[in-house]
Amino acid sequence: MLQRTLPAGFIAPCLPTKTDKLPSGSQWLHEIKHDGFRIIARKTGAQVRLYSRPGNDLTRRFPLIVDALSRLRSRSCIDGEAVACDDNGVALFDLIRHQRANENIFLYAFDLIELNGDNLRRDPLEVRKATLASVLAKPELGIRFNEHIEGDGPTVFAHACKLGLEGIVSKRKDSAYRSGRSPDWLKMKNPAAPAVKREEEEEWGR
Secondary structure, eight states: OOOOOOOTTOOOOEEEEEOSSOOOSTTEEEEEEOSSEEEEEEEETTEEEEEOTTSOBOGGGOHHHHHHHHTOSSOEEEEEEEEOBOTTSOBOGGGTTTOSSOTTOEEEEEEEEEETTEEOTTSOHHHHHHHHHHHTOSOBTTEEEOOEEOSOHHHHHHHHHHTTOOEEEEEETTOOOOSEEEEEEEEEEOTTSHHHHHHHHHHHTO
16 A cells, blocks of 8 residues: 655644543643534745645635735644634634635634744643734634633533534643643543534534
């Protein structure tokens, strides 16, 4: 079997581990899990490239995200989720899955992997997120900083479910960025969310 060659600028994303018990405490932060396409976005000079989770080039598919990244002053590699939202502001995969090029799709950015040639993967998550927030300080239509919440994980999850969101990802503040599955990133999905129901239907249909 031939092994596929990955693009030179691609970094395999850090993936959360499923959990049935969300953490709490001062060492954790919690982010909303959005239902869209995982994106590794790289800006080098004037060039922008968007890669999917397995490393496929999606640059032409999301022109609004490309335009927003091209306006950033810094060279960077950003991890996030490309989403399209309904009238209530909830990200729905059905609004994005069949779109070949949609100028309403934007990026929820939640991690910063590299900045101006510096590898940030060993830096603590809270430092990476603070730096990312400063990089995205100027509002752009195609990219938004994915805010986080501190506190009790189960309480945050309950509120996310009440709002009809996909779920949450809890992350250790001191965690490094590691490609592949991470025990320091924990996810729990809302069983009533469209994303979970879709996954169940796809699994049942196999």
